[in-house]
Amino acid sequence: MLDLSVTKFVKSKLVEPIKHFFVQIGELSFFAGRFFKEVFTPPFEFKELLRQCYQMGNRSLVLVGVTGFIIGLVMTLQSRPTLIQFGAVSWMPNMTGISIVREIGPVITALICAGRIASGIGAELGSMRVTEQIDAMEVSGTNPFKYLVVTRILATTLMLPLLVVFGDLIALYGSALVENLKGDVSFQLYFNTVFDALSFGDVVPATIKSFFFGFVIGLVGCYKGYYSKKGTAGVGLAANTAVVMASLLVFVVDFIAVFVSDIFYEL
Amino acid sequence: MTNEQITYKNENYPYQSEDTDKRKTVILIRDVYKSFGDNHVLNGFHMKLHEGENLVVMGKSGSGKSVMIKCLVGLMSPDRGYIEVMGKEIANLDRQTLDELRSDIGFLFQGSALYDSMTVRQNLEFPMRRHKEKLGVVQDTTPLVLEALENVGLAHTMDLMPAELSGGMKRRIALARTLILKPKIILYDEPTSGLDPITSKEIIELMRSIQKKYGTSSLIITHDVDCARVISERMILLVDGINYAEGSYAELSASKDPKVEAFFKK
Ligand SMILES: Nc1ncnc2c1ncn2[C@@H]1O[C@H](COP(=O)(O)OP(=O)(O)O)[C@@H](O)[C@H]1O
Ligand SMILES: [Mg+2]
Numbered sequence: 234m235l236d237l238s239v240t241k242f243v244k245s246k247l248v249e250p251i252k253h254f255f256v257q258i259g260e261l262s263f264f265a266g267r268f269f270k271e272v273f274t275p276p277f278e279f280k281e282l283l284r285q286c287y288q289m290g291n292r293s294l295v296l297v298g299v300t301g302f303i304i305g306l307v308m309t310l311q312s313r314p315t316l317i318q319f320g321a322v323s324w325m326p327n328m329t330g331i332s333i334v335r336e337i338g339p340v341i342t343a344l345i346c347a348g349r350i351a352s353g354i355g356a357e358l359g360s361m362r363v364t365e366q367i368d369a370m371e372v373s374g375t376n377p378f379k380y381l382v383v384t385r386i387l388a389t390t391l392m393l394p395l396l397v398v399f400g401d402l403i404a405l406y407g408s409a410l411v412e413n414l415k416g417d418v419s420f421q422l423y424f425n426t427v428f429d430a431l432s433f434g435d436v437v438p439a440t441i442k443s444f445f446f447g448f449v450i451g452l453v454g455c456y457k458g459y460y461s462k463k464g465t466a467g468v469g470l471a472a473n474t475a476v477v478m479a480s481l482l483v484f485v486v487d488f489i490a491v492f493v494s495d496i497f498y499e500l
Numbered sequence: 501m502t503n504e505q506i507t508y509k510n511e512n513y514p515y516q517s518e519d520t521d522k523r524k525t526v527i528l529i530r531d532v533y534k535s536f537g538d539n540h541v542l543n544g545f546h547m548k549l550h551e552g553e554n555l556v557v558m559g560k561s562g563s564g565k566s567v568m569i570k571c572l573v574g575l576m577s578p579d580r581g582y583i584e585v586m587g588k589e590i591a592n593l594d595r596q597t598l599d600e601l602r603s604d605i606g607f608l609f610q611g612s613a614l615y616d617s618m619t620v621r622q623n624l625e626f627p628m629r630r631h632k633e634k635l636g637v638v639q640d641t642t643p644l645v646l647e648a649l650e651n652v653g654l655a656h657t658m659d660l661m662p663a664e665l666s667g668g669m670k671r672r673i674a675l676a677r678t679l680i681l682k683p684k685i686i687l688y689d690e691p692t693s694g695l696d697p698i699t700s701k702e703i704i705e706l707m708r709s710i711q712k713k714y715g716t717s718s719l720i721i722t723h724d725v726d727c728a729r730v731i732s733e734r735m736i737l738l739v740d741g742i743n744y745a746e747g748s749y750a751e752l753s754a755s756k757d758p759k760v761e762a763f764f765k766k
Contacts, residue, residue: 357617369613369615371575373626374599374627
């Protein structure tokens with residue numbers, strides 16, 4: 234009896250979710266495959282792409298800015314005492330600069346966008362699916378995958394690196410502000426030191442990584458919304474699971490990116 | 501193929517009759533099956549729509565009416581069976597031919613399905629984006645949009661967003677959108693669902709006037725008996741995935757078959 238309930242428990246709590254996870258990954262890969270198939274064939278929806286780019290940027294600019302500023306500020310405030318202890322406070326710009334540009338900036342920005350953009354896309358496409366707007370597009374001769382999905386995935390892929398750069402700069406400004414007020418370092422000296430410290434090998438992997446972050450965020454949002462279940466509950470679920478899955482994939486991509494760029498360093 | 505006699509294999513088919521209608525057949529559905537997992541929605545459905553005809557298909561909610569008309573325009577594909585629209589078998593069409601065919605079929609969706617991020621005007625212009633060959637090169641879409649909106653009596657809403665419209669207005673705008681490509685066949689998926697009786701009447705009147713003006717063939721899916729009474733020339737009752745009964749409103753409403761009677765009971 235006990236034996237039976239244990240297997241049942243294992244099955245419902247372990248086997249099923251894992252199976253579900255792999256099914257999702259498989260479907261997501263198919264979806265990505267369809268994206269690559271359709272992105273290169275005409276007709277191209279340039280106008281809609283521009284509109285989406287504008288919307289993505291517009292929706293998350295303030296949030297990314299505020300978060301970046303606070304992160305830069307807090308990071309500098311918190312590491313100051315330790316660096317002073319070791320007499321290394323003059324390394325502050327190098328340290329914050331590198332950690333912000335290489336890791337914190339891209340990941341935090343991507344997570345904010347996963348929360349804001351992936352859920353937005355999931356809800357928008359989900360409600361379009363549920364109210365048959367996607368079907369209506371299809372019968373009126375416009376390929377909804379091209380018009381809705383391709384444009385959105387492209388928009389997130391292109392916009393995320395820009396948002397990351399913006400977030401990085403604001404975060405560095407926050408950090409510089411602390412150094413300026415507490416340590417009498419001028420903004421010019423601070424930024425000069427940061428840009429001297431940053432090398433090609435810091436900026437390029439971070440930028441490439443950001444493209445991939447943008448891609449998975451758009452991909453997951455669109456996938457969840459496009460195949461949303463009927464009913465308003467389906468829309469909520471699409472938005473919700475889009476955030477969870479996109480955030481998770483951001484970390485997975487980050488892990489892979491760090492791993493790969495590490496290999497390049499060794500070379 | 502087109503004018504071939506349908507042979508019904510449903511045993512309990514009370515109104516099995518010769519097809520005496522000499523008009524051209526524009527839609528032919530023969531022996532269509534569709535299921536979702538264990539949910540067998542269509543189990544051998546037959547239907548024939550003639551040119552200029554008003555055919556009503558009535559069925560309970562969840563009986564597969566929407567599934568049936570989605571199969572007609574290729575939004576879903578049946579598990580098996582034969583579907584032909586204006587002489588073309590839907591299953592065998594490539595994307596371009598299908599799009600061309602679809603431009604001759606208007607589809608009014610159950611919940612209006614207006615694009616809610618676009619204005620009324622953009623909603624009406626949307627179908628014109630990809631059907632340039634049908635309309636020719638349109639320099640200015642305003643006259644076309646205006647004509648379609650005037651047909652439904654809502655010319656003043658051109659620059660409003662769908663969220664600013666009432667349910668009845670949305671339905672009429674949606675109707676204008678399906679009319680903009682001058683379709684030969686219009687499929688109405690529950691045109692009066694979710695509307696109050698007075699607005700429903702207005703929509704039905706509109707459907708009739710459109711039919712008169714453009715001579716379209718109409719397939720109306722509904723569970724609204726009043727709508728069926730006013731508009732139908734012929735009716736099919738969809739029960740358990742088959743065309744359970746077929747005939748005029750008068751014939752069917754006089755039927756003593758319990759399943760048929762259930763539809764007409766007040
Ligand atoms: N995409 C789908 N996936 C699974 N089941 C579906 C799908 N579309 C419709 N169904 C099922 O088919 C049945 C008929 O649905 P529908 O045609 O929408 O009914 P109605 O006659 O009210 O229009 C319902 O039981 C519904 O749950
Ligand atoms: Mg329906």
